[in-house]
Amino acid sequence: MTSFATATEVAAGIRRGTLSARELTEQLFARIDASDVNAVVATRREYALKAASEADRAVARGDAVGPLHGVPMTIKDAFAVAGLPTTWGEPAFAGRVADQDAVVVERLQAAGAIIVGKSNVHHLLADFGQTVNPVYGRTVNPWDPARTPGGSSGGAAAALATGLSYLEYGSDLAGSIRIPAAYCGVYGLKPTAGTVPLRGFQPPGPPAAPAREFPSAVGPLARSAADLRLALGVTGGPETSSWELAPPRRRRLADFRAGVVLDDPRCPVTGEVGKVLSDAVDALAVAGVRIREGWPDGVDPVVQADAFGFQVELFFAGLEGRELAGVAGQERRRADLTAAWGRYFADVDVFLCPAVFTTAFPHDERHRYDDQVFWIAQASLPGLPALNAPVGGALPVGLQVVGPAHEDDTAITFAELAADVVGGFVAPGG
Numbered sequence: 001m002t003s004f005a006t007a008t009e010v011a012a013g014i015r016r017g018t019l020s021a022r023e024l025t026e027q028l029f030a031r032i033d034a035s036d037v038n039a040v041v042a043t044r045r046e047y048a049l050k051a052a053s054e055a056d057r058a059v060a061r062g063d064a065v066g067p068l069h070g071v072p073m074t075i076k077d078a079f080a081v082a083g084l085p086t087t088w089g090e091p092a093f094a095g096r097v098a099d100q101d102a103v104v105v106e107r108l109q110a111a112g113a114i115i116v117g118k119s120n121v122h123h124l125l126a127d128f129g130q131t132v133n134p135v136y137g138r139t140v141n142p143w144d145p146a147r148t149p150g151g152s153s154g155g156a157a158a159a160l161a162t163g164l165s166y167l168e169y170g171s172d173l174a175g176s177i178r179i180p181a182a183y184c185g186v187y188g189l190k191p192t193a194g195t196v197p198l199r200g201f202q203p204p205g206p207p208a209a210p211a212r213e214f215p216s217a218v219g220p221l222a223r224s225a226a227d228l229r230l231a232l233g234v235t236g237g238p239e240t241s242s243w244e245l246a247p248p249r250r251r252r253l254a255d256f257r258a259g260v261v262l263d264d265p266r267c268p269v270t271g272e273v274g275k276v277l278s279d280a281v282d283a284l285a286v287a288g289v290r291i292r293e294g295w296p297d298g299v300d301p302v303v304q305a306d307a308f309g310f311q312v313e314l315f316f317a318g319l320e321g322r323e324l325a326g327v328a329g330q331e332r333r334r335a336d337l338t339a340a341w342g343r344y345f346a347d348v349d350v351f352l353c354p355a356v357f358t359t360a361f362p363h364d365e366r367h368r369y370d371d372q373v374f375w376i377a378q379a380s381l382p383g384l385p386a387l388n389a390p391v392g393g394a395l396p397v398g399l400q401v402v403g404p405a406h407e408d409d410t411a412i413t414f415a416e417l418a419a420d421v422v423g424g425f426v427a428p429g430g
Helices: 007-016 021-034 045-061 103-110 154-161 178-184 225-235 271-286 301-320 327-344 370-380 408-422
Strands: 040-043 072-076 114-119 168-172 187-190 217-222 257-260 290-293 350-354 386-390 398-402
Touching: 007 021, 007 045, 007 225, 021 040, 021 045, 021 072, 021 114, 040 154, 045 114, 072 103, 072 154, 103 114, 103 225, 114 154, 154 168, 154 178, 154 217, 168 187, 178 187, 178 370, 178 386, 178 398, 187 225, 187 408, 217 225, 225 386, 225 408, 271 290, 271 350, 271 408, 301 327, 301 370, 350 370, 350 408, 370 386, 370 398, 386 408, 398 408
Parallel strands: 072 114, 072 168, 257 290, 257 350
Antiparallel strands: 040 114, 168 217, 187 217, 187 386, 350 398, 386 398
């Protein structure tokens, strides 16, 4: 069923001529119209259908085409897409229509993707636990509409889980890709810090002053790990020089060396999450993955989580023109922790830990659930690539796969191979 096919599969079918980009796009719009999860909140139908028809004609002519040729997809309503509003969920921005594309959009379209619309976000991207705003309302979890899809890329994750998009692109400052991916049961990658340019990822208005790229990052969400690789391959790299995704360290699951921490008294996982993750790691060990338990030498997870909190505060202080005390000491702490992770990855290929300590929780705007950041912070502070891989559960449970800096495909390849052992994306109710 093509509704839940991967972007890689759909692109291959379009290139072969066995799938029609126009028909896929028409079917996608029909599913969006029928959906009640409120994941896709703005569309450009005339443009998308025209682009899809031209994509089919290009294949018929035998033209050279890009790796995402004809693939209809949505993108988080925080990226500028020419002709579509970029609201960030803020009413003051509701009438602002972008006149140029973000660099991520430029690169996706250059690879042949068709951006059909925008996915919902939390108001001003200010909550990683839920997705609701006064412009478009609340997005619900496709597994249980009484529960949150996570935030702030909740619309992106819910759209993929519901078959409303073949690929998505989001942002991750404090887990805004990985948390919704975990809650909705899809894959989501926070790339190595600085890998994907941020131009065009900002609220409407004059171009933002250059900001520290750490700790914010933008990256793909998808229904397969292979799609993460494809999307990162066409969007990564600086704007002024060439770039290629570094190859993975290993190509067989049994050759991987994996560090593992599945629980910690400072942020204990729930019984449901713990059992699913433990079963997954057991299955990986049976498949030949060499397991090393425990935190890296020199890494105190509480110190790291606190240091990450400071860095997030520093990020926002910079945007607001504020100064914080103690920056030099915090920068030394971050450098020390980053060096410790570098030493660790000399003998380990990936580090496995929970993406979130619980499954999706009921909607509740009174709480921020800041404890969710504990597990997210472990990869975010040192700027390491980290992805969520769905590994089962009555409600989705996510395994966070952290890789060495600038070796994103090592984490992606591990998740891709692991899917044969621990499962991967499953449609809600499937």
